[in-house]
Amino acid sequence: MPLEYALQHMGRFPDPGPWKLPRSQTVRLSEALGISDLPVQRVRRSKRRPYVFNIMTAGESGLGKTTFMNTLFNAPLKENKPQRNLSATQTVGINPTTYELNEDGVTLHLTVIDTPGFGDQLNRETNFQPIIDYIDTQYEAYLQAERSQEMRRNIKDNRVHALIYFIPPTGINGLKELDIEFLQRLCTKVNVIPVIGKADTLTLEEATAFKKAILRDFERYDIRIYPTAHAEDREQLVELERHMPFAVVASDDFVDVGGKKVRGRTYRWGVVEVENEAHSDFVHLRELIIRTNLQDLIETTHIIHYAQFRSSRIRTKGRPESFLACDEFYESRIDNAKKTLQDEMQRKEDEMRQMFVAKVREKEASLREREEALALRRQQMMEELEKLRRQNEVEEQGYQEA
Template structure:
């Protein structure tokens, strides 16, 4: 009986896989339940919870990184971020600084990790070592917290969500250290390339330099955020055209057209930080704060941390793990979907070819029948012409005979009249 039941219901209740729920059955409500208030409840709860954003600032000294961060968050961070002089820097150091920003009841816990000393040494071979070590340590700390008995509590997230990599506006492209750093960091974190001090370039030079950097990023296969994560990012399509962002930072505020704006004043004019004709600052801020802040956190967890955790588990001698089991199931599902899609496409192509072949055969048959009908019509027309010619000939003979008879009858009447008169 169980075997018969299994055969009868085979395929009706597929295995949803590990930690998966079966496909729910949609229902229609007979009356309102108030489900439309759920987003409002979630919004109120989320608003009471603080958000976290961890940024790492990487770039050589003298590019205005501190000034730019002050400009980006509309506050003064110089007291906390205090890079050392290049002369006193012997190696790259890591300086995390923590802040709390509040706007309209929403709290953002901001951590800015500065990397003074980067690219300042003559021998830059090991400049990336402390940076990569710090990023990996945050992954390890988060992984250790997940194993802790109190894992059900929220885990403090110190993982780097984005690296703002500042590129010198030299006009010639990426340096060797830039290429190495970008390729290495893009495999571990979300990297956002930034051209610093955009006011040092003319409009034509800026466009040319951005094109050079964009081409080199593509040639060296550097994964940048958000262009390298199209499936995870929504609503940032219009911002992709500005990568790499050319920006300006300034602590000075001036009144222009009756409005207080951040700007840099020169003898030849004023460069406005938030003017899109002068820099891409507003687009970078929009991406970081308005469009992709949640996506930065999500991609850090689901992509970069997920990869680090998988590598750590495999290195620990656990090739068959929960993570890999989930990966295997997902890959099987994805593989099945791809195979089904390919099979359906092949079937569709076969049906299309069969349909085309049937249509061609039908057209050839109709064409042949049409030719036969045309030949038959021509033959019947020719036969009809022959009958018509024969009828016309016979009609002509009849007319001639009638004429002959008519003349003969007239002569006979004339002869009888002549005989009677005599």
């Protein structure tokens, strides 16, 4: 080690430093090599291994959580169980069940974590702890697997990637104390997506007012919900965030609407369609969870929530603060570098825009000058023509008099 250090500092073998690579040189290919197929190879390879997604549901009984999960994934994940005796419920249960879903060659190992008994007791102070313990236990198991001698690529990911929290459709006064306390405790540990269950019990006006009251409570009590607080790709989420918190209707049954079978519920006054935007926000919620942000939910869990748990565990284990400071310093340098690059790109874009505007204005001014010159030339020619016409008239009149 001393010899290596000495050689590096003598300049014979300069150390590029951590996370740095020597400067690359651009080489022009004489003919096609096949590098452009690398993304295709990666996609093909990624499809061989199943993806993993773990989703937890929480909320008071009777809000249709089981039916909602069946509707969300278009599969009979769970059967509706008979109503339990709430007076006999003593603790909150944690029931994870894993399913394998296949679509176009892509396999998803979906784990649905139910929390029966939440909010059913008169004393609800102990409702939160089993859920918090389960989430922390999965983080701890992942941390221990990272420290083990096994290959890290074989780590089984049981961490909770999303928590769907069901809010009762009261339609008044915003969140209840149980909702506020739960969301405050869990929003820093997991990606929380709030949902208003059984929204067909509310009118459109009631649902709109209830959403505004809930959003005010989120801001007042500093409740960080997904995707507003964590997602990076903001452009695609502006439209989805307009519908938050999502007021949803779920159903396992299909009804006939205009000769077409759709998921819905039939009432005496009409039919509520699950996937009709005018009746429910269900399609927007499915768009967020599955079609646009499923991978982002997994990455956010690892980069933000698990990283916070890991750093807290490292500190409690007595790791020197200097090591953590180095990690934080490196992350801050990377963030600053990203911000600097974004600012530089924005500055160059603004300069190019200003240059383009200047050239357009210059061209417009040049065209305007040419137009004015042509107009002046035309006026001069018209005056000369008028002068010649008058001269011809005078000469013609002189001939006639002669």
